[in-house]
Amino acid sequence: MEYKLRKAEPRDVSDILRLVKELAKYEEMEDQVMLTEKELLEDGFGDTPFYHCILAEIQGENGTDDLKVVGFAMYYFTYDPWSGKQLYLEDFYVMDKYRGMGIGSAILKQLSDLAMKTRCTGMMFVVAENNESSINFYKQRGAEDLSEEEGWRLYKFHKEDLLKLAAPAEE
Amino acid sequence: MPDQVLISYKELQHDGFRQNPFFQCLLAEVLEEHKSKEGHTIVGYALYYYTYSTWKGPSVYLEDLYVMPEFRGKGIGKNLLSKVAQVAKEKHCARLQMSVLDWNTPSRDFYAAKGAQDLTVSEGWHFIRFDGQALDNLANEAPKD
Numbered sequence: 001m002e003y004k005l006r007k008a009e010p011r012d013v014s015d016i017l018r019l020v021k022e023l024a025k026y027e028e029m030e031d032q033v034m035l036t037e038k039e040l041l042e043d044g045f046g047d048t049p050f051y052h053c054i055l056a057e058i059q060g061e062n063g064t065d066d067l068k069v070v071g072f073a074m075y076y077f078t079y080d081p082w083s084g085k086q087l088y089l090e091d092f093y094v095m096d097k098y099r100g101m102g103i104g105s106a107i108l109k110q111l112s113d114l115a116m117k118t119r120c121t122g123m124m125f126v127v128a129e130n131n132e133s134s135i136n137f138y139k140q141r142g143a144e145d146l147s148e149e150e151g152w153r154l155y156k157f158h159k160e161d162l163l164k165l166a167a168p169a170e171e
Numbered sequence: 172m173p174d175q176v177l178i179s180y181k182e183l184q185h186d187g188f189r190q191n192p193f194f195q196c197l198l199a200e201v202l203e204e205h206k207s208k209e210g211h212t213i214v215g216y217a218l219y220y221y222t223y224s225t226w227k228g229p230s231v232y233l234e235d236l237y238v239m240p241e242f243r244g245k246g247i248g249k250n251l252l253s254k255v256a257q258v259a260k261e262k263h264c265a266r267l268q269m270s271v272l273d274w275n276t277p278s279r280d281f282y283a284a285k286g287a288q289d290l291t292v293s294e295g296w297h298f299i300r301f302d303g304q305a306l307d308n309l310a311n312e313a314p315k316d
Contacts (some may be wrong), residue, residue, distance in 0.1 A: 005264045050221060078232065080218055080234070084186065116306070122303075126296045128297075135297075144307055145298070155271055156268045163260060163283050165256035
């Protein structure tokens, strides 16, 4: 089965949201996806995009001209004050049915090509520690688990605490 | 980990002050009469950038937060963090995230006291990175036929 990788366009937001939800389901956190197609459209295809997206597309199964989006990677650029620009991989997913064909590897290769071209010194992401197949996929390709090797832990402030933090200091 | 700092002043200038900057930086500045032993009036900083959550939308990531030891205990760190939270609020960001080293108990306590959650502990998230030779190899991998 042949596939093609391409940059996402505004018309792709419904496919992007569909795959975002499928990935969240795989991570057992489906009910946490609050984002809408409208927000994805504004945030990704407005004046200042917050993210970029690569899609993997295959020919429709019934030999029709229909193309089907079966995988995606969403990324953006972050900054490491020690070494400079980084490519941050936020979401990376290939539908179950279409795995084992090299789509994931091809997406990762295209991302690392892009990282080199844009002068990034690294490519980063988070993985859940129970996601053994993903962890092996990355470790086989030379990735380092910084949480394990250097002791980094990811912290988050939720909205309610964020608002409290943002409140002006009492005089 | 000072031997890991490879960036130059020129790169910081180019990356932070162009059309679409890769980072934003808040500085804590004291008056001339309170300057440090070496004569610095910039005594702390918070470096952050915008990220994107496919679940919640735009977020802020606090990459660096630092106050010179001489100036700690005066609320400068708290104020820098509040200012970053204000930016997040103004830009309608749903979250503020950062990473902390496991042995850095004062920082872990500082954030936990303000309501932050350690996602590595509570949800099992680990930070993964490809850099240097591994990134290079990945980029040069022969395509499958």
